[in-house]
Amino acid sequence: MDFMLNEDLLAIKEICIEIGEKHILPIRAELDEENKFPREIMDVIAQSDLFTIYIPEEYGGTGMGSMALAVATEELSRYCGGVAVSYAANALGAMPILLMGSEEQKKKYLPQLASGEKLCAFALTESEAGSDAGGVKTRAIKDGDHYILNGTKQWITNGGEAQIYTVIALTDPERGARGASAFIVEEGTPGFSYGKKEDKMGIRASATRELIFEDCRIPAENLISREGFGFMVAMKTLDNSRPGVAAQAVGIAQGALDEALKYAEQRKQFGVKINSFQGLQFMLADMGTQIEAARALTFAAAGLIDSGSKNFNKVSAMAKVFASDVAMKVTVDAVQILGGYGYMKEYPVEKMMRDAKITQIYEGTNQIQRSVIAKAMIKEAKRK
Amino acid sequence: MKFVVAVKQVPDTAEVRIDPERGTLIRDGVPSIMNPFDTYALEEAMKWRDELGGVVTVITMGPPQAESVLREAISMGADDAILISDRAFAGADTWATSHTLAAAVKELGDVDAVFFGKQAIDGDTAQTGPSVAASLDWPQITFIGKVRELNKDSITAERYVETGTQVVQAELPVVLTILKDANVPRVPSLRGKMKSRKAQIPVWGLADLALTEDETGLNGSPTKVVVTATPEPRTGGQIHEGSTEELVAKLADLLLGEGSEA
Numbered sequence: 293m294d295f296m297l298n299e300d301l302l303a304i305k306e307i308c309i310e311i312g313e314k315h316i317l318p319i320r321a322e323l324d325e326e327n328k329f330p331r332e333i334m335d336v337i338a339q340s341d342l343f344t345i346y347i348p349e350e351y352g353g354t355g356m357g358s359m360a361l362a363v364a365t366e367e368l369s370r371y372c373g374g375v376a377v378s379y380a381a382n383a384l385g386a387m388p389i390l391l392m393g394s395e396e397q398k399k400k401y402l403p404q405l406a407s408g409e410k411l412c413a414f415a416l417t418e419s420e421a422g423s424d425a426g427g428v429k430t431r432a433i434k435d436g437d438h439y440i441l442n443g444t445k446q447w448i449t450n451g452g453e454a455q456i457y458t459v460i461a462l463t464d465p466e467r468g469a470r471g472a473s474a475f476i477v478e479e480g481t482p483g484f485s486y487g488k489k490e491d492k493m494g495i496r497a498s499a500t501r502e503l504i505f506e507d508c509r510i511p512a513e514n515l516i517s518r519e520g521f522g523f524m525v526a527m528k529t530l531d532n533s534r535p536g537v538a539a540q541a542v543g544i545a546q547g548a549l550d551e552a553l554k555y556a557e558q559r560k561q562f563g564v565k566i567n568s569f570q571g572l573q574f575m576l577a578d579m580g581t582q583i584e585a586a587r588a589l590t591f592a593a594a595g596l597i598d599s600g601s602k603n604f605n606k607v608s609a610m611a612k613v614f615a616s617d618v619a620m621k622v623t624v625d626a627v628q629i630l631g632g633y634g635y636m637k638e639y640p641v642e643k644m645m646r647d648a649k650i651t652q653i654y655e656g657t658n659q660i661q662r663s664v665i666a667k668a669m670i671k672e673a674k675r676k
Numbered sequence: 677m678k679f680v681v682a683v684k685q686v687p688d689t690a691e692v693r694i695d696p697e698r699g700t701l702i703r704d705g706v707p708s709i710m711n712p713f714d715t716y717a718l719e720e721a722m723k724w725r726d727e728l729g730g731v732v733t734v735i736t737m738g739p740p741q742a743e744s745v746l747r748e749a750i751s752m753g754a755d756d757a758i759l760i761s762d763r764a765f766a767g768a769d770t771w772a773t774s775h776t777l778a779a780a781v782k783e784l785g786d787v788d789a790v791f792f793g794k795q796a797i798d799g800d801t802a803q804t805g806p807s808v809a810a811s812l813d814w815p816q817i818t819f820i821g822k823v824r825e826l827n828k829d830s831i832t833a834e835r836y837v838e839t840g841t842q843v844v845q846a847e848l849p850v851v852l853t854i855l856k857d858a859n860v861p862r863v864p865s866l867r868g869k870m871k872s873r874k875a876q877i878p879v880w881g882l883a884d885l886a887l888t889e890d891e892t893g894l895n896g897s898p899t900k901v902v903v904t905a906t907p908e909p910r911t912g913g914q915i916h917e918g919s920t921e922e923l924v925a926k927l928a929d930l931l932l933g934e935g936s937e938a
Contacts, residue, residue: 303869310863341866354866 296591300356301363307340308367316371323497324643329453330375330497337379338408346383351402358594362539369543373647374497380536381449385412387529388458388474392517401456413450415459415503416526423660425526426469432461437512441505451501452486455479460526463519472522476514483508494646530655531605532597538590538611541619541651548626548644549579555630579622586615606668609661616651616658623648677730679721681791682777683714683749685742686798710745713793717854719861721791722753724826731755735780737765737773743877750872751864762881767894774807776892779885792853794819809851817844821857
């Protein structure tokens with residue numbers, strides 16, 4: 293599908309392959325085994341300018357957009373879903389500032405994120421606020437020229453590793469979702485600490501941690517947009533980031549297919565290569581076809597965002613649903629093709645299968661995505 | 677600081693096959709890459725440029741298509757590059773190559789250090805770096821595993837040699853050959869790739885260098901490759917069985933040239 297990639301996008305792909313081969317492949321099993329954040333790889337990613345691609349040129353980026361981010365995320369995910377999400381979560385964290393931040397906020401924060409000097413994270417989820425983001429309990433109370441934050445965010449990707457956090461908290465609990473606001477919180481702010489680090493099934497290289505706010509005072513100028521706009525910021529952020537999850541899923545699936553193809557070429561049973569068996573060929577054919585379809589839909593969603601369209605939440609959700617379901621199916625099939633070896637940790641496909649599962653869950657479960665898609669379709673049909 | 681890195685385009689040996697009848701490399705269809713050892717030389721030069729300021733200029737002598745390794749070097753962070761290419765340079769051995777590269781270094785002027793990889797993976801001679809130093813009449817430090825210190829006047833480096841580590845100091849300008857122990861080469865950056873695509877790479881020919889036609893190319897090469905051949909495969913050894921006493925006796929006989937079965 294390289295025909296869809298221009299010279300810049302091909303350059304991104306080449307850089308990711310080089311990072312993958314030289315820096316991810318040799319240690320991905322260790323990162324997975326030890327639940328270890330890939331700090332050194334983040335430094336290499338920073339040096340290679342990959343943190344610049346979603347940040348406009350005037351703020352120290354290269355301003356290459358969603359398609360570029362999708363290409364980078366897919367390619368890194370082919371090597372390790374955990375490393376890739378640690379990268380992509382920076383874009384998610386920066387999105388509220390990019391989309392709705394003030395000029396001062398953009399000037400202050402985006403250049404540090406583009407250079408990779410600082411990492412970023414987005415904090416919405418809480419113990420009682422998952423799919424129903426309206427259940428957020430974290431409070432932000434205005435006190436002169438400060439806000440005071442209290443509450444606990446859960447399962448925050450890059451938590452404890454990032455230095456800049458975009459956090460959703462309630463400024464007016466009576467108004468429910470309309471009473472939420474988005475804030476920028478920097479590491480080291482008194483009253484802001486890290487809680488439990490999660491022990492996960494997959495994407496174990498990525499850090500997933502609690503953020504705890506106890507009378508955490510932040511300057512009022514750290515409010516993103518206006519009071520009450522928090523959910524709009526969050527929803528726009530997620531609409532924009534979904535092609536990133538889709539790209540991650542496509543990459544994980546492609547990585548698994550690559551392993552399956554390699555194994556099926558080497559493995560002999562009954563005196564012949566197992567890829568000569570039609571039953572296995574049909575599996576490989578379906579895996580490849582599904583991946584290409586998922587990639588095409590992902591690129592379509594990313595391309596739609598880059599075109600400046602405002603109306604992309606349906607396609608963005610479709611890409612996330614389809615690609616993550618494909619990733620799950622393809623990785624399960626890859627384990628099947630590798631048979632007993634596939635089930636062993638010595639081979640990478642069992643990790644890919646564990647990594648794939650999260651793509652059906654986070655940044656909106658696939659059930660929620662299907663609701664989003666259906667509602668958008670029903671609304672469109674009424675307009676006709 | 678003004679650093680020069682001399683790189684070579686070589687066939688990717690991971691992809692090379694040997695013609696079994698002629699004993700030569702089959703180069704057709706084999707991708708060309710930057711000599712892997714040169715990537716450490718490039719990284720070392722860029723590391724010290726980043727610390728001290730200045731420019732890293734990459735040079736290579738080769739046919740027009742060798743330009744691709746220069747673009748690769750720019751994508752990794754080199755400031756500029758020069759392709760040294762002329763029909764008159766063709767067929768050069770390491771002597772003629774060194775004279776030509778040295779002439780290019782002189783032409784650049786005010787160079788503080790020239791970095792080479794320890795050797796090229798195709799010829800494996802490890803001669804070109806030292807020979808350029810000789811041609812320039814500059815000091816040289818070869819097989820550097822670690823540069824301890826580099827400033828505008830001098831360099832202190834560790835040479836990893838068979839007997840251990842030698843710490844050597846030299847005044848600039850100097851010629852250095854770098855081992856892979858020295859650093860981890862950086863990956864190309866996106867901005868580097870964009871820059872490398874647009875970069876104008878000058879081509880210097882015989883007319884641009886203070887050289888005569890007799891000092892370069894085939895004419896300037898005192899050595900000629902007469903034949904390349906694969907060495908005869910070694911025949912297997914002998915395996916004997918028996919008690920320790922029997923084997924010791926047998927071994928003694930063999931070493932004394934008696935009872936040889938070969």
